[in-house]
Amino acid sequence: MEFATINLSDLNKHFKDGETVSPELLKERGIIKNQLCGVKILGNGELEKKLTIRAHRFSTAAVTKIESAGGKAEVI
Secondary structure, three states: OOEEEEEHHHHHHHOOOOOEEOHHHHHHOOOOOOOEOOEEEEOOOOOOOOOEEEEOEEOHHHHHHHHHOOOEEEEO
């Protein structure tokens, strides 16, 4: 299976503090071109905002950084 991948650092640029990130919103804002089999969030970079991130997969580092920023990682 092939996933569209997003780094945490990319989310800082496109989302405001407190927003909920979803695959549909990532596509709508042009961050990903297509979802493929789903979206995977990678832990590259730092997350500077409290976000609720809904995705199909998360790296372990991504979950740790999302939670330490006060956000939530939700597997869909």
